[in-house]
Amino acid sequence: MEQIKGKNILLVGATGSIGSETARMLATSGAQLFLTGRNEAKLVALALKLNLSADRFIAADISNKEDIARLKEAFFAAMPRIDVLIIASGIGIIKQVEQLEEDEFLQTIMANLYGPYLLVKSFLPAMKEQKKGLIINIPGVLGKVPMAGAAAYSASKYGLTGMMQSIREELKRTEIRITNLYLGGVDSAFWDHIDLRVQRDKMIVAEEAAKTIWFLCQQPSSAVISEMVLQPFNHQAI
Numbered sequence: 001m002e003q004i005k006g007k008n009i010l011l012v013g014a015t016g017s018i019g020s021e022t023a024r025m026l027a028t029s030g031a032q033l034f035l036t037g038r039n040e041a042k043l044v045a046l047a048l049k050l051n052l053s054a055d056r057f058i059a060a061d062i063s064n065k066e067d068i069a070r071l072k073e074a075f076f077a078a079m080p081r082i083d084v085l086i087i088a089s090g091i092g093i094i095k096q097v098e099q100l101e102e103d104e105f106l107q108t109i110m111a112n113l114y115g116p117y118l119l120v121k122s123f124l125p126a127m128k129e130q131k132k133g134l135i136i137n138i139p140g141v142l143g144k145v146p147m148a149g150a151a152a153y154s155a156s157k158y159g160l161t162g163m164m165q166s167i168r169e170e171l172k173r174t175e176i177r178i179t180n181l182y183l184g185g186v187d188s189a190f191w192d193h194i195d196l197r198v199q200r201d202k203m204i205v206a207e208e209a210a211k212t213i214w215f216l217c218q219q220p221s222s223a224v225i226s227e228m229v230l231q232p233f234n235h236q237a238i
């Protein structure tokens, strides 16, 4: 198995529930972390908790090209290489299609699909130069199976699955791994603004979801975990 200690990791969505737990676990295991998310105050607070200096985080909207350019510059100013890119960012708008506004559809695609495209386009060349790397995505089970009210979300997440599987084909003869993590419902801030009756106490605990990402950062050196599915006991969609 690969070791986390000393790995240079870019964690996108570090301000989120799963992301912040992941940051904490990776830091404890000795990773060299660089954090990003949109909420600067949350990033500052997390960096303080993890004892990270100001050059180890930057606020960025991944659906914005200029922000991605700033992120790339700040990352390589602070870090010598990129071993792992974790894309733990995303938004969820759950509405029946007739109620779904055009800007909500586009916003979802921009955050969940276009953002990851921009990230891969920016950081894959460095991984190719190093001849090694790992990209972890979280399409979630709604990137594999449908749910009513998830037209925008599923479009973005099925798209993410397809995009990453296609990129994996391009990288077949390299030591760059792509892992898609299909999470079922996780009790997180993600659900705070979703108008849907869900049983959050029956969902996966955010810390356990983060532990899965922590585990995936240590995958076997002679193999790749191309997919992982983690679902709540009482709601197994796959």
Ligand SMILES: NC(=O)c1ccc[n+]([C@@H]2O[C@H](COP(=O)([O-])OP(=O)(O)OC[C@H]3O[C@@H](n4cnc5c(N)ncnc54)[C@H](OP(=O)(O)O)[C@@H]3O)[C@@H](O)[C@H]2O)c1
Pocket: 012, 013, 014, 015, 016, 017, 018, 019, 036, 037, 038, 039, 040, 042, 060, 061, 062, 063, 087, 088, 089, 090, 091, 092, 110, 111, 115, 138, 139, 140, 141, 182, 183, 184, 185, 186, 187, 188, 189, 190, 191
């Ligand atoms: N929770 C679930 O049930 C569940 C299930 C399956 C898959 N997932 C996926 O898991 C990932 C993490 O979810 P979570 O539960 O931790 O949600 P969360 O607590 O709401 O966190 C979402 C994170 O995404 C960031 N983000 C959103 N849009 C962004 C953008 N345009 N640019 C940069 N950062 C952006 C947020 O940053 P700011 O807060 O700083 O704006 C935050 O850090 C998402 O991809 C989600 O789709 C979640």
